[in-house]
Amino acid sequence: MEKRTDKNSYTIIFAVGMVLVVGTLLAYASSSLKDRITTNRELEKQQNILYAMGINENDESNAIFVSTKEAPKLFTEYIKKQLVIQGDNVTEDNQAYLIDVKKEQTNAKAGKERRLPLFIGEKEGVTYYIAPIRGKGLWDAIWAYIAMDENMVVQGAFFDHKGETAGLGANINKRFFMDDFIGEDLMSNGKFVGIKVAKGNADPLNIDKTDNEVDAIAGSTITGDGVSAMLRNELRLYVPYFENLKNN
Amino acid sequence: MGLLSKKDANLILDPLADNNPITIQVLGICSALAITAELKASLVMAISVIFVMGVGNVVISLMRNIIPSKIRIIVQLIVVATLVIIVDLVLKAFAYELSKTLSVFVGLIITNCIIMGRFEAFALANGTWRSFLDGIGNALGYGVILIIVGFFRELLGSGTLFGIPVLGDPIAKTGLYATGYENNGFMIMPPMALIVVGIIIWVQRSRNKALIED
Numbered sequence: 001m002e003k004r005t006d007k008n009s010y011t012i013i014f015a016v017g018m019v020l021v022v023g024t025l026l027a028y029a030s031s032s033l034k035d036r037i038t039t040n041r042e043l044e045k046q047q048n049i050l051y052a053m054g055i056n057e058n059d060e061s062n063a064i065f066v067s068t069k070e071a072p073k074l075f076t077e078y079i080k081k082q083l084v085i086q087g088d089n090v091t092e093d094n095q096a097y098l099i100d101v102k103k104e105q106t107n108a109k110a111g112k113e114r115r116l117p118l119f120i121g122e123k124e125g126v127t128y129y130i131a132p133i134r135g136k137g138l139w140d141a142i143w144a145y146i147a148m149d150e151n152m153v154v155q156g157a158f159f160d161h162k163g164e165t166a167g168l169g170a171n172i173n174k175r176f177f178m179d180d181f182i183g184e185d186l187m188s189n190g191k192f193v194g195i196k197v198a199k200g201n202a203d204p205l206n207i208d209k210t211d212n213e214v215d216a217i218a219g220s221t222i223t224g225d226g227v228s229a230m231l232r233n234e235l236r237l238y239v240p241y242f243e244n245l246k247n248n
Numbered sequence: 249m250g251l252l253s254k255k256d257a258n259l260i261l262d263p264l265a266d267n268n269p270i271t272i273q274v275l276g277i278c279s280a281l282a283i284t285a286e287l288k289a290s291l292v293m294a295i296s297v298i299f300v301m302g303v304g305n306v307v308i309s310l311m312r313n314i315i316p317s318k319i320r321i322i323v324q325l326i327v328v329a330t331l332v333i334i335v336d337l338v339l340k341a342f343a344y345e346l347s348k349t350l351s352v353f354v355g356l357i358i359t360n361c362i363i364m365g366r367f368e369a370f371a372l373a374n375g376t377w378r379s380f381l382d383g384i385g386n387a388l389g390y391g392v393i394l395i396i397v398g399f400f401r402e403l404l405g406s407g408t409l410f411g412i413p414v415l416g417d418p419i420a421k422t423g424l425y426a427t428g429y430e431n432n433g434f435m436i437m438p439p440m441a442l443i444v445v446g447i448i449i450w451v452q453r454s455r456n457k458a459l460i461e462d
Contacts, residue, residue: 003317011316020322029337036341044344062411068344108331163352167285167402167436170352174411204419219285219436 043068045097046075048105052145053078053121053128063175065160078121085116085241101134101143116237121147128155130240133208133244135230138222139163142172142230148186152235152242154195157181159227180206180214188212193237194232197224214227252381260427261380263389265456269362270393271449272459280394281441283353288410290398293450294391295355298384299335301356304328305383308371317374323369329358362390397444405435 004010008205047065050056055078057064066074075097097118108114119130129150134143140162147156159172171177184195190212198213199221206214216224252260257432266393269275273401307327308315336354339347357363371379371452400414407415407425416423418431434440 005314005316006318011318014314014316015319015322018326022326026281026330026333028333033341036265037337040340040344059415163355165285166283168288170289218433 006133009092009097018035024170028181033229040068042098043071046071048158048160049119049121049130049132050074050078052147052156052194053123054156055123058175063173063178078123080121080122081120083118083120085115085118085238087242090241097132099132101132102141103132114237116241118238118241126155129238131235133230133234135226135234137161137164137172137226138169138220139165142223142226146181146226146231146235150242150245152186152192152239154184154186155179158214161223163219164223165242168217169220171217171220172227173226177214183209184214185210185212186235192236193230196228199224255379256381259378260388263382263385264392265312265389265452266459268389268393268452269365269386270390270445271452273362273365275365276390277442277445279353279356279360280390280397281438282356284394284398284401284441284444285405285436286402286408286411287395287398289353290394292349292393293356294394296350296353296357297339297360297390298361298387299362300331301329301382301383301387303383304331304363305366305371305379306376307331308367309374309376309379312372312374320372321364324364325358328363328367332357362386393445393448396448397441398442400402401435401441404413404432405440409433415444 005014010015047068047092050071051063051065055066057066057073068069071081079097081092082094084093084096084099097119099115099117101117104114104116117132119132121128121130127150128147130145130147132143132145134141136142142161142164144157144159146154159178161172163168164170164172168219183194184206186192186194193212196213197216199214201211201215201235203211203213204215264271267273270280271278279293283293304327309322309329332354336347336350339350366383366416370382372380399409402410403414407413407418413423415429416425418425
């Protein structure tokens with residue numbers, strides 16, 4: 001005699017029931033936790049931006065953000081202006097840090113004009129221009145917040161990734177990699193060239209700050225190339241703004 | 249083990265050595281290669297799998313009499329995927345930092361063949377308590393190998409453990425590096441994980457001849 005659970009009708013009913021139960025469960029979990037998750041993401045952005053301009057709690061070797069409790073207060077304290085650059089139009093918008101760079105990139109591909117957020121921070125009399133950028137690593141998205149001075153010399157950088165290989169490409173968010181960018185020039189002889197993550201550049205201590213190169217991480221060639229490409233393609237878009245800045 | 253009967257204790261102890269999921273059953277190799285370049289990732293993965301496997305085995309075991317055999321693999325997959333996604337959502341809401349560390353492992357946990365293997369081979373035919381023990385045991389056996397491989401790969405490949413330099417500074421040439429020692433860059437590549445696992449299998453079988461297949 002056929003078992004009850006082997007019948008086609010039972011199988012179908014079970015499948016439908018399971019989908020309903022699991023679907024409801026996931027939808028419920030997702031919608032009830034959505035607000036908290038969004039808040040966490042916003043706080044993370046603030047922490048990242050502050051980190052790039054040197055407001056962090058780094059110890060000797062580890063990258064440590066300011067606490068999530070402090071972040072909103074410090075963010076309003078240090079970030080003086082949030083700009084949205086759209087072609088020649090520069091507007092102020094104190095929600096600019098919430099602009100989704102990924103969405104803007106998709107819009108740009110579809111022919112729409114891209115909104116470029118730029119955050120102007122001030123710490124101890126020094127002005128930082130912080131740009132959020134996004135690119136592709138080996139497995140998934142990589143992104144960064146680059147703090148520059150008015151000559152496009154990097155003053156601080158924060159990199160992060162969605163799913164690069166642990167121990168290899170994932171190390172782009174470690175200080176030994178990020179700190180190398182500090183002081184590197186994005187320009188060369190007045191032209192924008194970006195910063196290349198270079199293998200075998202014979203400068204592992206990164207003493208030469210004008211070679212437009214930092215030392216790559218062994219075993220993560222493609223993530224490194226992704227970082228180079230991201231810096232080149234994304235920061236290039238900000239060049240007109242910095243040129244205007246100088247001319248005025 | 250006064251708490252557990254001998255039979256139950258074996259459910260936990262066997263997978264640690266003589267029936268290890270990686271070295272004997274050769275399951276879960278893909279994640280063992282992918283994430284063992286550093287010790288911390290190995291440890292995080294081990295803990296995540298212990299959790300998913302323990303809970304997953306219990307859920308499957310509870311459902312074992314009502315799961316239609318024709319679609320049982322799909323049902324197992326849905327159970328493990330749902331568990332992992334819920335855990336991920338909860339972590340994102342309440343332990344955001346931790347969830348970022350784990351994000352890369354979420355996909356790897358769902359596709360880990362040890363989990364499906366234990367659902368199919370054990371939880372579908374055994375009671376809840378025994379399934380729970382079996383899940384924990386196998387996940388521990390998997391975790392032990394992960395941590396051993398991660399230890400050697402991070403130590404020999406990067407000269408660090410849990411990200412802390414233990415052999416000196418390779419660039420400034422201090423500590424062991426002053427003697428001319430170099431990090432072996434090959435250790436952090438996935439092929440070396442396979443070779444390290446191979447060496448573990450070799451050592452294990454040379455000590456216990458009963459494990460050698462003809």
